[in-house]
Amino acid sequence: MVSGSLDKLLHPSPQNPVFLPPFISFVCMSTFCFLPGPPSKPSLSAWPSTVLPTKSNVILRCKSPTPSKHFILKKEGFVLDTVKPYNLTEEMANFHFTELRQSDGGHYTCEYYSKWSHNTLSQPSDALFLLVTDENGYLPKPSFQAHHRGTVTAGSTVTLQCQKAGSVLGPIWFALLKVGHSTPVQTRGSAGMVLDFSLQNVTARDAGKYSCVYYQAKAPYRASDPSNLLEISVIDNHLPQDSAASTFPPQPKETSYKPLDTMTEDYTMGNLIRIGVAAVIILIVGGFLVEAWHSERLSPNRQW
Numbered sequence: 001m002v003s004g005s006l007d008k009l010l011h012p013s014p015q016n017p018v019f020l021p022p023f024i025s026f027v028c029m030s031t032f033c034f035l036p037g038p039p040s041k042p043s044l045s046a047w048p049s050t051v052l053p054t055k056s057n058v059i060l061r062c063k064s065p066t067p068s069k070h071f072i073l074k075k076e077g078f079v080l081d082t083v084k085p086y087n088l089t090e091e092m093a094n095f096h097f098t099e100l101r102q103s104d105g106g107h108y109t110c111e112y113y114s115k116w117s118h119n120t121l122s123q124p125s126d127a128l129f130l131l132v133t134d135e136n137g138y139l140p141k142p143s144f145q146a147h148h149r150g151t152v153t154a155g156s157t158v159t160l161q162c163q164k165a166g167s168v169l170g171p172i173w174f175a176l177l178k179v180g181h182s183t184p185v186q187t188r189g190s191a192g193m194v195l196d197f198s199l200q201n202v203t204a205r206d207a208g209k210y211s212c213v214y215y216q217a218k219a220p221y222r223a224s225d226p227s228n229l230l231e232i233s234v235i236d237n238h239l240p241q242d243s244a245a246s247t248f249p250p251q252p253k254e255t256s257y258k259p260l261d262t263m264t265e266d267y268t269m270g271n272l273i274r275i276g277v278a279a280v281i282i283l284i285v286g287g288f289l290v291e292a293w294h295s296e297r298l299s300p301n302r303q304w
Contacts, residue, residue: 039114040065041123049182051131051175051213052100053225060095062110062125067091070113074124075106076219090115105132105221131175133213133223140165142174144212144227154236158199162212162227171217177226179209189217199232207234 042064052058062071071093073081083093093112097104109124147159162174174195175184186197199206209231215223 038120039112039117039122042071042110042112042125044108044110044125044128046128046130046182050129051133051177051184051223051226053133053135054100054102055135056100058097058100058130060097060108060110060128060130061092062095062112063092064112064114064122065091067115068093068112069115069119072111072113072121074109074111077109080108100132102132102134102222103220105130105215105223106219131213131215131221131223133225135225137225139168139214139222139224141225142212142214142227144210144230146230146232151233151235152202154203154234155201158202158206158232160197160199160210160212160230161194162197162214163194164214164224168214168216172214173217174212174214177211177213179211179229185210202232202234204234204236207232 042062045061045063047059047061049058060073062073064071067090068085069090071083071085072079073083073095081095083095085091085093093110095110107127107129109127111124112122113119114122142165143163145161147161148156152158160176162176164172164174171189171191173187173189174197176186176197178185188195188197197212209229211226211229213224213226215221
């Protein structure tokens with residue numbers, strides 16, 4: 001009986017129609033049918049950054065590739081919140097965190113219920129690691145230095161050394177941060193007191209201000225306060241001398257500015273000059289026309 005029903009399901013025909021419950025949908029090609037998989041996974045991002053001090057605010061944004069009915073935020077696999085999409089396309093939702101505490105640090109994912117897939121839950125997003133740094137001194141601020149001080153040449157390698165202060169129990173990870181980036185540039189684990197970050201084949205995009213933190217690899221993910229900032233400048237020998245030293249993003253160029261009154265005066269003067277030139281041209285052309293008309297009247301061969 002079971003084998004006959006299975007054969008009927010896999011090989012439908014007009015003589016053996018198959019009636020499916022409304023909550024089951026199949027994708028069929030030729031004589032083969034497949035159950036559709038879950039909707040594609042969404043993306044999860046943080047604004048302004050994934051590394052923030054205590055008592056600050058952050059927005060975790062979940063974005064789906066298709067319209068959604070509900071978004072779910074999870075931390076370490078446990079549901080934290082469920083919200084509806086806030087934008088007209090129904091493809092995005094924001095989760096707001098205020099007055100961050102170190103206990104808010106950890107791995108977050110989001111999922112969504114697709115609007116078109118009969119309430120099917122999507123795959124989870126890639127995990128986002130939120131790190132809340134310690135301003136109370138539980139983990140002392142690390143020291144941070146570069147092996148090559150000052151300006152470096154494009155194409156070279158820059159080594160940045162982060163050293164934790166004191167002894168911390170358990171596995172420790174280090175993170176290299178850059179001003180203007182919402183996520184760490186690099187993260188690495190180390191059993192020692194010092195860790196070297198390497199920036200290879202540097203370009204103008206690598207120029208900027210860097211710092212580092214270290215943190216516990218397991219919950220509650222306590223993290224140190226960021227180190228002092230260290231600025232890196234990159235020189236490209238193939239560029240003109242005045243633009244060889246670079247920072248990224250480039251600094252805006254200064255532009256000349258004129259007060260509105262001055263601009264209005266210039267505009268009025270220009271109009272007066274144009275009107276004067278036009279008047280002179282009209283007078284000259286008018287003179288030629290009058291002379292031609294007068295000559296025509298005095299001509300002895302004129303027919304009356």
